Amino acid sequence: MKDKKTFKPCDLVIFGALGDLSRRKLFISLFRLEMAGLIEPETRITGVDRHAMENDEFVQLIHKSLQEFSSEVLDEEVLARFAARFAYLQIDLTQLDQYQKLNSVIDPETRVMVNYFAVSPFLFKSICQGLAASGALNDESRMVMEKPIGHDLKSSQEINDVVASVFKESQVFRIDHYLGKETVLNLLALRFANSIFTTNWNHNTIDHIQITVAEEVGIEGRWEYFDKTGQLRDMLQNHLLQILTFIAMEPPANLEAASIHSEKIKVLKALRPITKRNVEEKTVRGQYSSGYLKGVPVPGYLEEEGANTASTTESFVAMRVDIDNWRWAGVPFYLRTGKRMQSKCTEIVVYFKQLPHNIFDDSFRSLPPNKLIIHLQPNEGVEIEMLNKIPGIEDPHIKLQKTKLDLSFSDDFKNNRIFGGYEKLILEALRGNPTLFLSREEIEQAWTWVDSIQNAWKHMNAKPKPYAAGTWGPIASVALIARDSRAWEE
Numbered sequence: 001m002k003d004k005k006t007f008k009p010c011d012l013v014i015f016g017a018l019g020d021l022s023r024r025k026l027f028i029s030l031f032r033l034e035m036a037g038l039i040e041p042e043t044r045i046t047g048v049d050r051h052a053m054e055n056d057e058f059v060q061l062i063h064k065s066l067q068e069f070s071s072e073v074l075d076e077e078v079l080a081r082f083a084a085r086f087a088y089l090q091i092d093l094t095q096l097d098q099y100q101k102l103n104s105v106i107d108p109e110t111r112v113m114v115n116y117f118a119v120s121p122f123l124f125k126s127i128c129q130g131l132a133a134s135g136a137l138n139d140e141s142r143m144v145m146e147k148p149i150g151h152d153l154k155s156s157q158e159i160n161d162v163v164a165s166v167f168k169e170s171q172v173f174r175i176d177h178y179l180g181k182e183t184v185l186n187l188l189a190l191r192f193a194n195s196i197f198t199t200n201w202n203h204n205t206i207d208h209i210q211i212t213v214a215e216e217v218g219i220e221g222r223w224e225y226f227d228k229t230g231q232l233r234d235m236l237q238n239h240l241l242q243i244l245t246f247i248a249m250e251p252p253a254n255l256e257a258a259s260i261h262s263e264k265i266k267v268l269k270a271l272r273p274i275t276k277r278n279v280e281e282k283t284v285r286g287q288y289s290s291g292y293l294k295g296v297p298v299p300g301y302l303e304e305e306g307a308n309t310a311s312t313t314e315s316f317v318a319m320r321v322d323i324d325n326w327r328w329a330g331v332p333f334y335l336r337t338g339k340r341m342q343s344k345c346t347e348i349v350v351y352f353k354q355l356p357h358n359i360f361d362d363s364f365r366s367l368p369p370n371k372l373i374i375h376l377q378p379n380e381g382v383e384i385e386m387l388n389k390i391p392g393i394e395d396p397h398i399k400l401q402k403t404k405l406d407l408s409f410s411d412d413f414k415n416n417r418i419f420g421g422y423e424k425l426i427l428e429a430l431r432g433n434p435t436l437f438l439s440r441e442e443i444e445q446a447w448t449w450v451d452s453i454q455n456a457w458k459h460m461n462a463k464p465k466p467y468a469a470g471t472w473g474p475i476a477s478v479a480l481i482a483r484d485s486r487a488w489e490e
């Protein structure tokens with residue numbers, strides 16, 4: 001087993017170093033890794049962008065981003081160590097001959113080149129060609145990219161083809177930041193390290209499963225991108241389907257990337273298609289109108305800055321998903337995700353089946369089923385809702401009450417810092433561990449399934465259902481699950 005010190009140092013090259021992703025996420029995540037002492041001392045980081053800039057100016061800019069986006073105190077000593085790793089290179093990413101400059105900063109003899117594409121995918125082709133022309137790459141080099149990896153199957157294949165013309169699949173690290181979240185990773189532990197869940201995890205004991213990813217944020221400042229994308233492609237195609245695959249997959253043989261990828265792909269292939277025949281009954285699209293969030297008035301989607309008032313893009317999706325395989329036959333998965341919802345909450349609720357006979361009818365006409373509630377964020381933890389006898393001898397009957405077994409991560413792992421998804425994934429990319437990244441086949445399979453829904457919606461040509469900001473989505477979403485005599489977890 002490698003420990004953190006045996007990994008080779010890297011030349012991390014960030015393309016798009018002056019862009020939003022770098023400023024908001026990458027620098028701060030790298031800084032947190034620096035604070036934790038997790039970056040190899042010899043690792044160097046080069047920012048690449050098209051504007052002229054001196055190294056000092058670049059370092060100042062990073063410092064500013066840290067001040068703006070980080071909540072922690074910036075320790076001077078750590079800052080100095082961090083700043084010493086950085087260099088800046090001005091490259092016009094569309095000019096192939098300029099990529100030669102990379103050879104002045106990288107050292108392929110002692111460091112692995114890790115290329116982070118923090119730019120819009122339309123630049124991927126020139127970056128790949130420029131890197132190939134520069135001669136800087138070797139078999140050890142890696143590339144890291146993240147969504148949007150296309151907006152449908154075809155465009156995602158185009159991006160993957162461009163990347164594959166220069167990098168082998170084993171060199172490509174595709175990020176879904178949800179796979180870096182501790183609680184999402186904990187699903188593997190919960191499912192495959194606890195026998196109570198391994199034997200009960202199927203259609204014999206589980207009635208249905210709900211996955212909710214609710215956000216309070218609206219579209220603040222990125223209306224144009226979001227309006228072309230919509231919540232289905234922005235959140236469900238990636239984050240929710242990833243959670244679903246972790247919940248539904250068969251036990252992998254081990255934790256190697258290949259084993260995990262192949263089990264996830266099997267789940268994606270078993271998703272029952274949603275087509276124009278059943279889309280109305282299985283899905284709900286919503287768009288927020290103005291409302292109140294924690295008492296503060298907020299505008300509707302069509303009143304956000306830069307909005308096209310005729311837009312029919314969805315900011316909310318709910319759907320019933322069926323998995324056609326042996327384990328999950330007859331167990332629906334209800335998924336919902338939306339912007340401007342009542343509160344930020346990402347959770348999975350597993351509803352177990354009701355018992356066939358009730359001997360406690362003094363307490364409940366029918367016994368409420370057990371529930372396993374997995375809070376992915378915030379208040380990370382796991383709860384099991386159970387029935388217990390109310391203590392006391394006065395009452396001759398056995399009276400029951402619902403109680404919760406509550407494992408809160410912040411209480412139980414007080415001394416373990418919970419890192420964010422980006423920190424974990426950047427670290428794994430630097431280490432060269434592909435387990436938590438997405439394979440090409442996985443992404444393309446997810447697009448195949450989502451494209452069918454998108455096409456069915458297009459065919460239906462219906463406007464999204466309105467819901468007031470600060471609520472749990474349109475009434476139609478309640479009706480979707482109520483049709484199966486079930487209700488969303490409150």
Ligand code: BG6
Nearest residue numbers: 147177215217234235239346421
């Ligand atoms: C991103 C989406 O992938 O995930 C955003 O593009 C969304 O629209 C974000 O807000 C949510 O991430 P998190 O980690 O805050 O749940």
